[in-house]
Amino acid sequence: MPASHRRQFRPEWIPTLALIAVLALTVSAGRWQLQRAADKVVLQGVIDAAASAVPVPVQSLGASAALEALAWRPIEAVGRFDAERVVLLDNRTREGVAGYEVLTPFVLSGSADVLLVNRGWIAAPARRDRLPQIATPDGEVRLIGLATVPSTRFIELRAQTDDTSRWQNWTIDRARARWGLDLLAFAMLQTGETRPVGVVSASAAQGAQAAVVPADGLMRIWPRPDAGIDKHRGYALQWFSFASIALVVWIALAMRRPAEPAAAEGADLIAAADAPADAEPIAPNTAQRDRADVARAS
Template identity: 35%
Template sequence: MSRRRLAFRPRLLPSLVTALLLPVLLGLGFWQLDRADQKREIIEARQAAAEAPAVDLNAGLPTADDARFRLAGARGRFDGERQFLLENQVRDGVLGYRIITPLRLEGGHEAILVDRGWVAAPASRRHLPDTRVDSGEREVTGRLGKGPSVGLRMGPAYAGDGGWPRRVQYLDFEAMDEALPYAVPHYLLRTGAGAAEARPEGMRFGPERHHGYAVQWFALATALVVIYIGVNLRRRKDHEQHS
């Protein structure tokens, strides 16, 4: 009676499939771990910013990196003649705009873009919402940030005849800076309750979910290796070992 033992004999097709899929699965797993690290850094930066003193924007505009998530205050006058309407902003199932208004800083030649909040869109696109704002001197407080992010940018941020207020598909700070007769930093001052409640940019969920996704991708990679080994194992007789 002959005995049979297992021998690993890789075949071409399973080897090609595994060679193609395994790096992809491992890459997706490590990518999710990297995303988790990024989210953790965002949370830590937000916590550090919350503990830092508020920034006085009239004393000087910080860089975009230094401004991220910081509480800030500014004194000046709103430029009601030049405003941006960020399109496709949905609240409770209602389509609307976010009103972005430059605040001309007192005692300087610069301005800060202020996210004044959400407004419902009129029934017809031919009409614009009411964006009127008092041009008197005021003090505005809020949180600094990049504002709502978009996953895909199709074409320029805005199109049209260049009139005001100007609809924008997404926040292109360079284009907004060029459209204004004065300089603005490439971030927003978000005011009101929305500033306190706003999620950090790109923060739909925390790092824990990314860790869960990474475990899933690594599990699939492990399963692929096990399947590859299984389909390439063949039984052989003892005499085959000595032939």
């Protein structure tokens, strides 16, 4: 390719200023997301360490326990279920099967405090107008689970006005208002069997297995707590991708091809056509002059 036909790098001011602004925004956003991911790595380590800790008795925590320190920490509670107040969280699925999560208030022994317990998941009946049958144990029992705070970030398409135990979302504040109970600020995700007080494990004493409250058919497999590390890393990748695209577009706009010779000749012809009438006429060719001489001689 002739040197005169090669593209030349000639950036203009407006695209360059736009590129600087876009790069400042996207790179800053990407770095911020990476910092958030680093913070979540630390948080995930704290959650994983807390999940492997020894269960803490809820009665020793009280209502003033710091929620941040309790997140996903194993806890232990002794008390009685309030079987008259049961809430079913609707539209909860496990392995593609629709069902409910069962929430029941748990009155702590030796205290006026009440702990909201998510007892587990149960499959929904085939008919929508029917609710699953859930057995609630009587008497004083011991529970082990993970401390958590029910999410308050949700969207409800319609307000629930009917008096039913089936709800889309359930929060501590909603439970306090509806039940009129002095609920703690955190809840429990029950992870083990419900056992009568005095039975620590199935191997604690001979015949202990028979003392375990009969299986209630509730599935207590909870997803691993996720701090959202991959989410922030994905956002960072998107911002850096936007910066790369902006840079490529700016380079493409800055690479210009020089004017072609044909285009220059065309410009000369246009200029000649626009010349004034008194300009010097173009001389005729030789054949035209010969024909003019013959005509004058005759």
